[in-house]
Amino acid sequence: MKTKPTRSWDYNRLPLLSAFAMALGYLQASARLYVHRILGIGPLAAHFDPNALHQAPDWLISSQQTSQVALIILLTVFALLVARRLSHKLGIFVFVGGLARLTYYGSLKVAAGWPGSWMTQDCLLWIPRPWYGQIWIALVVSAGAVALGLLLLRGFGRYPSSP
Numbered sequence: 001m002k003t004k005p006t007r008s009w010d011y012n013r014l015p016l017l018s019a020f021a022m023a024l025g026y027l028q029a030s031a032r033l034y035v036h037r038i039l040g041i042g043p044l045a046a047h048f049d050p051n052a053l054h055q056a057p058d059w060l061i062s063s064q065q066t067s068q069v070a071l072i073i074l075l076t077v078f079a080l081l082v083a084r085r086l087s088h089k090l091g092i093f094v095f096v097g098g099l100a101r102l103t104y105y106g107s108l109k110v111a112a113g114w115p116g117s118w119m120t121q122d123c124l125l126w127i128p129r130p131w132y133g134q135i136w137i138a139l140v141v142s143a144g145a146v147a148l149g150l151l152l153l154r155g156f157g158r159y160p161s162s163p
Contacts, residue, residue: 011153013082020078021096025103028071033112035060052127064126071097087152095149101142 039060079092108114117120118136125131 014153017082017092017096018099021099024071024074024096024105025100026107028100029107031067032108061126061130064123064130068126080140087155091149091152092161093149094145095153098145098149101138102146107137122157 006101011031043150075093076084078096079089083092105115108159115135119134120138121132122138123130124133124135
């Protein structure tokens, strides 16, 4: 008797993954707002000035770098715990990471009205060293990560063969 092919990923989990990603992005945005408030530089600079980092205390840069490493560890462990197949683990990693970044910038926009424009400069990555660019670049890459994550979870349209 032939069995009906099943999807390689249970899409009923997608709302939970999305909720996790969005909560993560919101927490990152809140942390940034708190740091800027504590340092008295906020809510946020209208334009990110890469030269300002040369004047920033070393602890601020190292805390941002270690925070990003911690985020990568958190996403990795989460993906390892949630999925079985390697492609699904990678799919969860990039999907959650991309949606979290989109939520991060969306939360900053709603909470603080920042950025004023998606052309605004920001520090997009902190490791291995700070990388700067316009926010729209991060949004496009993040949206691509969400799409790639969904493709990986879907298995690029492949279904397991029937026995």
